[in-house]
Amino acid sequence: MTQRIQAMLATHPQPHSPVDSGVLAECIAACMECAQVCTSCADACLGEQNHLMHLVKCIRLNLDCADICAATGSVLSRLTQSNPEVLKAQIAACLTACKACGDECEMHAREMNMQHCAVCAESCRRCEQACEQVLRGMNA
Amino acid sequence: MTQRIQAMLATHPQPHSPVDSGVLAECIAACMECAQVCTSCADACLGEQNHLMHLVKCIRLNLDCADICAATGSVLSRLTQSNPEVLKAQIAACLTACKACGDECEMHAREMNMQHCAVCAESCRRCEQACEQVLRGMNA
Amino acid sequence: MTQRIQAMLATHPQPHSPVDSGVLAECIAACMECAQVCTSCADACLGEQNHLMHLVKCIRLNLDCADICAATGSVLSRLTQSNPEVLKAQIAACLTACKACGDECEMHAREMNMQHCAVCAESCRRCEQACEQVLRGMNA
Amino acid sequence: MTQRIQAMLATHPQPHSPVDSGVLAECIAACMECAQVCTSCADACLGEQNHLMHLVKCIRLNLDCADICAATGSVLSRLTQSNPEVLKAQIAACLTACKACGDECEMHAREMNMQHCAVCAESCRRCEQACEQVLRGMNA
Numbered sequence: 001m002t003q004r005i006q007a008m009l010a011t012h013p014q015p016h017s018p019v020d021s022g023v024l025a026e027c028i029a030a031c032m033e034c035a036q037v038c039t040s041c042a043d044a045c046l047g048e049q050n051h052l053m054h055l056v057k058c059i060r061l062n063l064d065c066a067d068i069c070a071a072t073g074s075v076l077s078r079l080t081q082s083n084p085e086v087l088k089a090q091i092a093a094c095l096t097a098c099k100a101c102g103d104e105c106e107m108h109a110r111e112m113n114m115q116h117c118a119v120c121a122e123s124c125r126r127c128e129q130a131c132e133q134v135l136r137g138m139n140a
Numbered sequence: 141m142t143q144r145i146q147a148m149l150a151t152h153p154q155p156h157s158p159v160d161s162g163v164l165a166e167c168i169a170a171c172m173e174c175a176q177v178c179t180s181c182a183d184a185c186l187g188e189q190n191h192l193m194h195l196v197k198c199i200r201l202n203l204d205c206a207d208i209c210a211a212t213g214s215v216l217s218r219l220t221q222s223n224p225e226v227l228k229a230q231i232a233a234c235l236t237a238c239k240a241c242g243d244e245c246e247m248h249a250r251e252m253n254m255q256h257c258a259v260c261a262e263s264c265r266r267c268e269q270a271c272e273q274v275l276r277g278m279n280a
Numbered sequence: 281m282t283q284r285i286q287a288m289l290a291t292h293p294q295p296h297s298p299v300d301s302g303v304l305a306e307c308i309a310a311c312m313e314c315a316q317v318c319t320s321c322a323d324a325c326l327g328e329q330n331h332l333m334h335l336v337k338c339i340r341l342n343l344d345c346a347d348i349c350a351a352t353g354s355v356l357s358r359l360t361q362s363n364p365e366v367l368k369a370q371i372a373a374c375l376t377a378c379k380a381c382g383d384e385c386e387m388h389a390r391e392m393n394m395q396h397c398a399v400c401a402e403s404c405r406r407c408e409q410a411c412e413q414v415l416r417g418m419n420a
Numbered sequence: 421m422t423q424r425i426q427a428m429l430a431t432h433p434q435p436h437s438p439v440d441s442g443v444l445a446e447c448i449a450a451c452m453e454c455a456q457v458c459t460s461c462a463d464a465c466l467g468e469q470n471h472l473m474h475l476v477k478c479i480r481l482n483l484d485c486a487d488i489c490a491a492t493g494s495v496l497s498r499l500t501q502s503n504p505e506v507l508k509a510q511i512a513a514c515l516t517a518c519k520a521c522g523d524e525c526e527m528h529a530r531e532m533n534m535q536h537c538a539v540c541a542e543s544c545r546r547c548e549q550a551c552e553q554v555l556r557g558m559n560a
Contacts, residue, residue, distance in 0.1 A: 001421040001453050004543060008460035011535035014467040032456050033421050036448065039497045040428040042343075046336055047434040047500040056326055057221040063322075063343075064215050064226055070490060071211035075204050077459045080467040081197040083240045086204055089233035096229040115431035123424060141281040141313050144403060148320040151395035154327040168316065173281050176312050179357045180288035182483075186476055187294040187360040196466055203462075203483075210350060217319045220327040255291035263284060337501040344495050344506055351491035355484050361477040363520045366484055369513035376509040 002029040005077075012079050018087060019137030023130075024076065027091075030130035031073030034098060034123045038066035041105065041120035051112060058104050058117065065101035068094050069127060076134070088138060095131040098124040142169040145217075152219050158227060159277030163270075164216065167231075170270035171213030174238060174263045178206035181245065181260035191252060198244050198257065205241035208234050209267060216274070228278060235271040238264040282309040285357075292359050298367060299417030303410075304356065307371075310410035311353030314378060314403045318346035321385065321400035331392060338384050338397065345381035348374050349407060356414070368418060371411045378408040422449040425497075432499050438507060439557030443550075444496065447511075450543075450550040451493030454518060457543040458486035461525065464536035471532060478524050478537065485521035488514050489547060496554075508558060515551040518544040 006025045009015065017024050042062035045055040072094040075087060102124030109118035146165045149155065157164050182202035185195040212234040215227060242264030249258035286305045289295065297304050322342035325335040352374040355367060382404030389398035425445045429435065437444050462482035465475040492514040495507060522544030529538035 001449070001456070004453055004457055004539065005460070007539045008457055008464065008536055011539060012460075012464045012467060013469070028456065029421070032452050033424055036421070036452050036493060036497055037424055037428055039494050040425070040432075043340070043498040043500050044428065044432045046339060047432060049333070049433070052332055052336075053329070056332075059326060060218055060221045060323070061223060061226075063218065064223070064230075066494075067211040067214045068226075068230060071207040073456060074207045074459050074486075077456055078200055078203065078463040080463050081200045083201060083204070086201075086208075086233070086237045086240050089229075089236040090204075090208060093226070093229035093233040097226045100223045100226050116428055119424065119427045119431060141309070141316070144313055144317055144399065145320070147399045148317055148324065148396055151399060152320075152324045152327060153329070169281070172312050172316050173284055176281070176308065176353060176357060177284055177288055179354050180285070180292075183358040183360050183480070184288065184292045186479060187292060189293070189473070192472055192476075193469070196472075199466060200463070206354075213316060214319050214346075217316055218323040220323050256288055259284065259287045259291060340498055340501045341503060341506075343498065344503070344510075347491040347494045348506075348510060351487040354487045358480055358483065361480045363481060363484070366481075366488075366513070366517045366520050369509075369516040370484075370488060373506070373509040373513040377506045380503045380506050 027130040027134045030127040031069045034127040035069040037123040038062040044116035061101040065097045068097040098128040167270040167274045170267040171209045174267040175209040177263040178202040184256035201241040205237045208237040238268040307410040307414045310407040311349045314407040315349040317403040318342040324396035341381040345377045348377040375411040378404040447550040447554045450547040451489045454543045454547040455489040458482040461540035481521040485517045488517040518548040
């Protein structure tokens with residue numbers, strides 16, 4: 001998917017990327033992946049018949065993280081007439097959501113051996129770090 | 141719509157609203173309305189054959205604002221196991237997006253007599269203020 | 281909200297509504313309301329500690345219905361260069377999702393006295409009927 | 421991204437995939453990619469200062485296709501308590517949106533040498549075919 005994103009960034013008529021376009025493409029890809037993986041993890045948690053009661057907080061954070069990552073991925077995908085303040089605020093929200101969801105999933109992976117939470121924690125970490133890199137690039 | 145939102149908040153088994161539930165319901169309603177109105181304004185701008193070139197920035201901000209308001213409305217609609225940091229960061233992003241889009245639409249309403257931008261500016265202002273009130277309530 | 285939607289439809293530079301604009305505004309409003317209410321019902325079900333195991337199917341249908349209603353409301357909000365086939369197919373999907381979710385919620389309202397499911401069933405029925413009316417208008 | 425999707429499907433506690441899980445993973449990945457690429461193509465078209473007037477229909481179809489693909493990708497990502505009728509109807513809508521958007525983008529790639537439309541047409545075709553395969557699998 002990152003390749004396709006880079007192809008779209010490269011063919012844009014006004015390629016004013018707020019940061020290095022490789023960093024941007026990685027962050028868009030991480031947001032889209034994390035949105036999908038969180039949707040999937042919420043659903044897998046919902047199917048854990050013997051553990052469901054312990055996964056309520058995880059499902060809630062998954063749902064928030066999925067919504068926020070999807071919105072952030074869309075906002076980041078637009079290069080025409082960017083507003084840096086909007087971009088920064090949304091990336092900051094995404095970073096916060098990914099950190100909260102990643103922490104929760106990591107705990108369930110470790111303590112309850114939930115494999116879907118282990119995969120989800122990785123996607124959250126990847127997205128959290130990608131958001132940090134874009135923010136760092138924008139503030140440089 | 142606000143009535144239906146309040147009915148849902150009132151029937152929740154764990155009604156731990158992060159702020160007064162009337163303030164919360166108003167903010168959810170403002171987010172949902174602003175998401176729809178921004179989608180509609182982007183489309184109306186796209187149909188302005190004689191002015192389209194001057195409305196590119198408006199369309200872009202409309203699309204961002206629609207995505208961000210929709211995500212914020214969904215996150216705010218969840219009461220189970222809220223994470224206040226995620227909530228605050230997302231509301232801050234929403235407030236920023238509504239301010240940027242409201243400023244742009246207000247200018248087109250005033251200078252180019254764009255009526256859809258006038259309606260959209262009102263929805264953006266309503267949502268901006270509703271977000272401010274939730275943030276004030278959460279920080280009180 | 282319906283008023284604001286009608287104001288946006290009325291100020292559109294190319295008001296080629298696929299059906300009577302009152303019927304269209306009602307359907308957009310019903311989609312936006314149903315998206316919010318289903319998000320809220322999924323969350324309320326998730327908070328039902330003593331009944332959660334019986335509400336898994338309801339949560340899943342709520343989440344699908346919320347996603348589908350939100351997308352349908354956005355597609356319906358656009359009047360510029362509509363594609364009737366896309367519109368009809370998406371409305372048909374929305375109608376199907378609202379019927380499935382409404383049936384499930386109605387059952388939980390009746391048999392388990394779930395009040396959030398009762399409110400949600402009403403929103404699903406309103407949206408189902410609004411979709412039927414748009415489809416009827418488009419096929420007339 | 422397809423690998424991560426497959427990892428999530430493989431760790432699901434109730435892996436009742438409506439079709440072969442490889443076919444499902446490919447369709448989810450195609451939906452997510454097409455949503456991002458269509459968002460990106462709408463934005464690139466908006467930045468085409470000398471051709472914008474000719475790209476209005478393309479932008480509109482891009483926006484619809486992005487919304488519909490994102491919703492379809494989410495619905496397909498859920499395995500718990502699937503409703504086949506909802507799934508089929510949403511996939512049919514997605515297929516229709518991808519076909520309409522792919523046709524429009526293909527034309528702009530060919531006649532106006534729009535490179536972002538060429539990339540977008542490929543993603544639409546990939547998603548259209550992936551939806552066809554899931555429908556074929558579900559009806560088999």
